[in-house]
Amino acid sequence: MPVQYSLSEKGNPSDQTAPKKFYTNAKSTGEVTFRSLSKEIAGGSTTVSDTDVLAVLNDLTKALAKHLSEGRIVRFGDFGSFSLTLSSEGAETADKFNSSMIKSAKIAFRPGIDLKEMLAVVKFEKAK
Template sequence: MPVKYNVVERKNPNDPTAPAKFYASAKADGDVNLKSLAKEISGGSTTVSDTDVLAVLNDLIKVLNRHLSQGKIVKLGDFGNFQISISSEGAVTADKVSSSLIKSNKINFRPGADLRDMLRTVKYEKYNK
């Protein structure tokens, strides 16, 4: 099934006087939760139950939290890597930089080879309301 997209109109933030242009914007087509992923994984070529898979995925979330909060990059092989990044206000000198200048943080995900390959071959379809 192809990825759906909407058409959205956007102004250029660098030039507010420029005419707006139209862009494709990915449209989510539902969601999949952890429980249904566990059922799908257990129904594949594995001999473990969906409860066992769900327990492992829940533990994965716990250890991701722990290691990311310690500043580590979590490498999950072919799946990809997770890492925290931060955004801060600037300071005049290096010695004036402190954690109080940090404005926000987020978790970056860098997909592994299989996911990058999928991105190169994914098909798209315009969303019809």
């Protein structure tokens, strides 16, 4: 099934006089919950239940948060990796920088080979 998209008209924030252009936005067609994902994963196995998978996914979330908060990159093999990225104010010199200048942290995900291959072949259609 193709990914649906919509269009929105946006101006150029650095040039208010420039004509507005249309840009695309991916449109969600629903969501998948942890519970339904665990049932789907368990459905491909004869040895684990959806409850087992759900327990593992919950523990995975906790372990991911723990390791990221300790500054580690968390690699999930061919799935991809997670790491922290930071945004901060600038300092005139390295000596003048301190941690209070850090304004936000975000989690970066870098997809592995399977997800990169999916991105290369995904199809798109305009949402109705």
